[in-house]
Amino acid sequence: MKKGFIFDLDGVITDTAKYHYLAWKDLASSIGIEIDLVFNEQLKGISRMDSLERILVHGGKEQAFTLAEKEALAHQKNTHYVELLQALTPADLLPGVKAFLDEARKNAIPCAIASASKNAPFILDKLEVTDYFNVIVDPATLKKGKPDPEIFLKAAELLGISAKEAIGFEDAQAGLDGIKAANMFAVGVFSGEELHGADLLVERLDELDVLDLIRR
Structure with a gap:
């Protein structure tokens, strides 16, 4: 029997990828680097500083900034991102999430968020x-x-x-690899990125039956 659920946030509970992309694109443009949606796929599921490093390498500017300057750039991106997040409401929960969480609560299954986002508490509050x-x-x-x-x-x-x-529960390959490396049962939530290694693949969480799931 399984006893708990561990969720990534972006792409599983809500989709804030569009806000990340807009904030990173604006930041990259300000330092003379252009990124597109295809490149943005590389940034899903990884930390803010790791994302910045990938952008700098992409633009050939990995040696152009000191650590303090990189931290300032990351802060600039996050400030813009948080401004964009002000528009979030419970309507931005992904389809099926609320129903699945209600079932988990009904069956007294504890849940955790395991996200690289430092803004997770703020986002969850906005989503109620x-x-x-x-x-x-x-x-x-x-x-x-x-x-x-x-x-x-x-x-x-x-x-x-x-x-x-x-x-x-993960929608990004990096996160899915982390779940399997932790020796956990992995549910891949398909959000456009091809996923490998999941024990189950779904498009929305309410495709799953909570009681059947915990018996695995």
Whole structure:
């Protein structure tokens, strides 16, 4: 029996990828680098600083900024991103998410958020679903980002369950690889990116039956 659910945020609970893209595109343009939606796929599921590094490499400017300047650039991007997030409402939950979370709550299954986003608490508040989650892993407490399994193992630890007792939900390959590296059952949520290695693939969470899922 499985005893807990661990969710990525972007692409699983809500879709903030468009806001990330707009903020990164604006930031990149300000330093003379152009990115498009195809390149943006590389930024899904990874940390803010790792995303910035990939953009700088893409533009041939990986040596052009000091660490302090890179941190300032990342802060600039995040400020713009948070401004864009002000428009979020519960209507921005992905289809089927609320119904699935209601079923998990009904069956007393604890849930965690394992997202690289430092804005996860703010986003969950805007979506009005914070109370559904027992745990929100703080990415600032981690040493490694996805695809390393650390964030998923931390989520299971905070839920008080073993990795084998958890089910992870991801829409990005880096996150899915992290779930499998943590030795967890993996549900891939298809959002346009081809996914490999998932134990189950769905397009929306309410395709799943909670009780059938925890018996796996």
